[in-house]
Amino acid sequence: MKIGFIGLGIMGKPMCKNLLKAGHECLVYDIMEETMKELAQCGAISCGSAMEAAAGRELVITMLPNSPHVKEVVMGENGIRNSMERGSILVDMSSIAPLASREIGLSLAGKGIEMLDAPVSGGEPKAIDGTLSIMVGGKREIYDRIKEILLVMGSSAVYCGELGAGNTTKLANQIVVALNIAACSEAFTLAQMAGVDPALVYEAIRGGLAGSTVMDAKVPMMLEGEDKPGFRIDLHIKDLNNALDTAHGVGMGLPLTSQVMEMLQQLRADGQGQKDHSALVKYYEKMTGSAVSKKK
Ligand code: NAD
Numbered sequence: 001m002k003i004g005f006i007g008l009g010i011m012g013k014p015m016c017k018n019l020l021k022a023g024h025e026c027l028v029y030d031i032m033e034e035t036m037k038e039l040a041q042c043g044a045i046s047c048g049s050a051m052e053a054a055a056g057r058e059l060v061i062t063m064l065p066n067s068p069h070v071k072e073v074v075m076g077e078n079g080i081r082n083s084m085e086r087g088s089i090l091v092d093m094s095s096i097a098p099l100a101s102r103e104i105g106l107s108l109a110g111k112g113i114e115m116l117d118a119p120v121s122g123g124e125p126k127a128i129d130g131t132l133s134i135m136v137g138g139k140r141e142i143y144d145r146i147k148e149i150l151l152v153m154g155s156s157a158v159y160c161g162e163l164g165a166g167n168t169t170k171l172a173n174q175i176v177v178a179l180n181i182a183a184c185s186e187a188f189t190l191a192q193m194a195g196v197d198p199a200l201v202y203e204a205i206r207g208g209l210a211g212s213t214v215m216d217a218k219v220p221m222m223l224e225g226e227d228k229p230g231f232r233i234d235l236h237i238k239d240l241n242n243a244l245d246t247a248h249g250v251g252m253g254l255p256l257t258s259q260v261m262e263m264l265q266q267l268r269a270d271g272q273g274q275k276d277h278s279a280l281v282k283y284y285e286k287m288t289g290s291a292v293s294k295k296k
């Protein structure tokens with residue numbers, strides 16, 4: 001299929017590479033020229049603007065940081081809704097506010113353009129392997145039409161409901177991930193402070209009920225003192241902001257999420273926003289003066 005792909009960051013780049021490997025023709029655009037060069041070497045066609053990448057495509061995929069970026073790329077002055085054809089489909093795979101997805105979808109519907117929100121979970125390693133978990137909102141028949149393309153980038157795609165339902169699902173995912181990282185940070189710092197080697201604690205508990213995909217992905221990073229992203233603290237703050245807004249909009253509070261949000265805000269204020277979210281452990285390191293990372 002002829003696909004336009006906009007946003008070639010940590011996630012978008014490997015996702016687009018997998019589409020190219022599967023034989024799809026991809027026209028790509030990112031404000032960072034460097035990343036377009038790398039994809040051109042894999043067979044993609046670089047474009048000078050998002051509008052150009054989207055023009056005449058049956059399918060356009062966006063993988064951008066947050067709601068304002070997607071709104072700008074789709075509905076801005078040079079937005080792709082001006083170059084996409086009637087009957088074509090936009091699949092926004094960014095993690096954005098569910099309300100923003102609905103607003104963007106509404107503006108496209110006026111031009112006869114279909115939209116799905118299809119955020120992902122799994123991070124860079126699963127984006128590279130093509131084994132992301134994809135959660136989809138929008139019209140079911142549109143999902144059925146493009147499901148096979150989603151499954152080039154992911155090992156599962158679940159239809160969750162109307163437009164915005166994909167991003168609501170993603171917010172639930174991000175709450176579980178953030179709270180799990182915070183629990184690991186607290187627990188492993190306790191072990192360190194109480195005189196038990198955190199690496200042994202990890203080995204002892206990872207196979208039991210406390211073990212999780214998050215623990216296996218993030219605790220080894222904490223133990224190694226590795227904080228290269230992965231998933232940046234700044235992006236997780238963005239997701240928790242969207243979760244808190246959404247919760248308040250439906251009349252509920254998120255007491256645990258707001259607690260972890262304050263820890264992440266403190267880390268950002270300390271200049272750590274670009275680090276991997278597993279660097280949340282540094283909040284506890286600062287509090288106790290004791291690090292869980294192995295001495296190098
Ligand atoms: P990133 O910052 O690495 O990539 C975003 C890309 O968008 C960058 O290359 C940037 O240059 C580009 N961009 C920004 N504004 C643009 C514009 N106006 N036009 C064209 N390109 C533009 O972020 P990422 O980690 O790839 O994440 C992308 C989305 O996926 C986010 O919503 C994030 O929350 C979500 N996500 C990330 C991960 C992860 O582990 N990194 C996992 C799941 C979901």
